[in-house]
Amino acid sequence: MAIDPIQFHGSPQPTLGIEWEIALVDPVTRDLAPKAAEVIAAVNAAHPEVHLEKEFLQNTVELVTGIHPTTPAAISELAHSLACVKGAADSLGLRLWASGSHPFSDFRQNPVSEKNAYTEIIERTRFWGSQMLIWGIHVHVGISSADRVWPIINAMMTKYPHLLALTASSPGWDGIDTGYASNRTMLYQQLPTAGLPYQFQTWAEWESYMHDQGISGVINHTGSMHFDIRPAAKWGTIEVRVADATSNLRELSAVVALTHCLVVHYDRMIDRGEQLPILQPWHVAENKWRAARYGMEAQIITSRDTDERWVTQELAELADELALLARELGCFDELQLVVEILERGAGYQRQRRAFHETGSWTPVIDLTCDEMEELTPLEH
Numbered sequence: 001m002a003i004d005p006i007q008f009h010g011s012p013q014p015t016l017g018i019e020w021e022i023a024l025v026d027p028v029t030r031d032l033a034p035k036a037a038e039v040i041a042a043v044n045a046a047h048p049e050v051h052l053e054k055e056f057l058q059n060t061v062e063l064v065t066g067i068h069p070t071t072p073a074a075i076s077e078l079a080h081s082l083a084c085v086k087g088a089a090d091s092l093g094l095r096l097w098a099s100g101s102h103p104f105s106d107f108r109q110n111p112v113s114e115k116n117a118y119t120e121i122i123e124r125t126r127f128w129g130s131q132m133l134i135w136g137i138h139v140h141v142g143i144s145s146a147d148r149v150w151p152i153i154n155a156m157m158t159k160y161p162h163l164l165a166l167t168a169s170s171p172g173w174d175g176i177d178t179g180y181a182s183n184r185t186m187l188y189q190q191l192p193t194a195g196l197p198y199q200f201q202t203w204a205e206w207e208s209y210m211h212d213q214g215i216s217g218v219i220n221h222t223g224s225m226h227f228d229i230r231p232a233a234k235w236g237t238i239e240v241r242v243a244d245a246t247s248n249l250r251e252l253s254a255v256v257a258l259t260h261c262l263v264v265h266y267d268r269m270i271d272r273g274e275q276l277p278i279l280q281p282w283h284v285a286e287n288k289w290r291a292a293r294y295g296m297e298a299q300i301i302t303s304r305d306t307d308e309r310w311v312t313q314e315l316a317e318l319a320d321e322l323a324l325l326a327r328e329l330g331c332f333d334e335l336q337l338v339v340e341i342l343e344r345g346a347g348y349q350r351q352r353r354a355f356h357e358t359g360s361w362t363p364v365i366d367l368t369c370d371e372m373e374e375l376t377p378l379e380h
Contacts, residue, residue: 003211008149008203011142011236014264014329018074018256020063021055021135021245022082022098022372024089030365032105032133033094034058036113042088050081054113056121056132061085067142070330071257079249079375086373095369098135099347100184100244103172103361107133125191132191134184135245137167139256140237141263146203148270149231152238154199155266155276156229157284160242161291161300162318165311166338167243167255168295169347169368172361181295181348184244185288188226193219196288197227199281206231228288238263247347247368250376254341257334261322264329279304296346312342344377 024033039061040052053062063081068074082096089096107130112122122129143149168181180186189195200206213219224230232239240259246252266276279287283301290298291311298311319338326335351364371378 003207006203006207006210006233008143008146008231008233009236010145012144013069013142014260014267015067015069015142015237016065016071016074016256016260017067017140017235017237018063018065018078018252019053019138019140020078020098020252021060021137022063022085022096023057023059023102023135024061024092024094025059025097025365025369027093027095027369030362032057032059032102032110034110035092035094036061038092039085039088039094042091043084046088047084050084052081052085056112057110058113059110060113060135071253071260071334072330074256075249075253075334078252082249082372082375096372097365097369098245098247098372099351099368100136100168100170100182101134101173101187103351103355103364104175105133106174107131121191128190131187134170134187136184136188136241137243137245137252137255139240139243139259140232140235141240141260142235142237143263143267146231146233148267149203149238150200150206151270151276152263152266153197153229153231154278155269156238156240156262157196157199158277158279158302159262159318160228160284161287161298161311162315163240163242163255163259164244164288164291165295165298166258166315166341166346167246167251168291169244169247169351171348171352172355172364175361177352177355180293181346182244182292185292191226193224194226195228196281196284197225197229199278244347247371248374248376250337251341251347253331253334254337257326257329257331258318258322258338260329260331261325261335262318265322265325268325295348296342315342341377347377350377350379 026033051064055062065074065077170184173183287300326332354364
């Protein structure tokens with residue numbers, strides 16, 4: 001049977017695009033508010049240049065940038081979009097909030113947006129799909145040709161725990177401290193089209209796989225595979241979907257810069273004829289779990305010989321090793337924020353401290369809302 005080709009519209013430059021999922025909360029109850037449609041309509045009317053999308057849940061607004069050459073340029077657009085969304089939310093008496101998951105909101109009380117694909121996902125996945133009270137960051141980086149996509153994705157999977165530990169911000173769920181740094185990661189992989197990508201070696205293997213998914217009806221409900229890192233053929237990018245949603249632009253810019261540098265670094269390795277790193281699938285899966293469970297305290301597998309190191313050591317060295325490339329890509333200052341996060345701690349650590357100091361998740365919601373408004377991490 002003939003397999004329909006998937007045209008990858010390669011990008012001549014390693015350009016950048018960002019999608020940031022943020023939620024609306026009631027400042028009195030601190031619970032999620034299903035008012036995204038009203039906020040988006042208000043912003044569209046007053047600021048037509050701002051690109052917003054409805055998301056899976058009616059409480060969520062997704063900020064989407066255009067195509068940018070650098071991290072600072074993309075972050076600048078996000079800052080403008082965020083200010084516009086805040087103005088609309090203020091007018092409705094709501095606050096903006098972002099983390100990997102909400103620590104106490106009841107998923108049964110959060111309606112899904114009106115869209116056939118979302119309705120079909122719930123109909124198909126039922127209990128597991130209805131729990132998706134989660135938010136993330138998607139970073140697109142342009143790639144020149146399809147033959148580079150899967151070698152780079154496989155290499156990026158060796159840095160999965162680095163990207164997740166840096167942004168982990170979802171320790172709470174259903175009113176309890178789960179003990180995980182990123183409960184979002186564990187929740188999301190429950191969906192049948194989500195989770196770790198398979199280690200395809202060629203674009204032809206990917207085409208064959210997607211052909212099979214189409215015939216079997218797997219993607220009829222969703223339109224695509226929701227892998228943690230995946231090709232975006234329409235845009236000519238690799239889409240990295242590992243990170244929890246950060247509560248502020250400062251930490252977001254750090255993970256965007258690191259992602260941009262890593263993808264370009266591996267692309268340059270191909271140019272030089274060098275072998276890209278790859279880990280066994282079971283090592284990648286173990287690293288994902290360790291980063292979700294322990295965050296910055298994770299000891300991760302770094303080689304095919306099962307060598308291990310602390311993820312914090314790895315991140316510090318990455319910030320140093322990629323510094324020259326970061327200067328070339330115009331994101332040196334943003335990459336150095338990785339070191340700042342190592343010194344101060346990640347979002348889940350701030351949230352956990354606030355919860356254990358007070359015994360309540362209410363101060364955690366207030367803290368993360370304050371961080372969104374101040375655009376930077378804060379201490380309780």
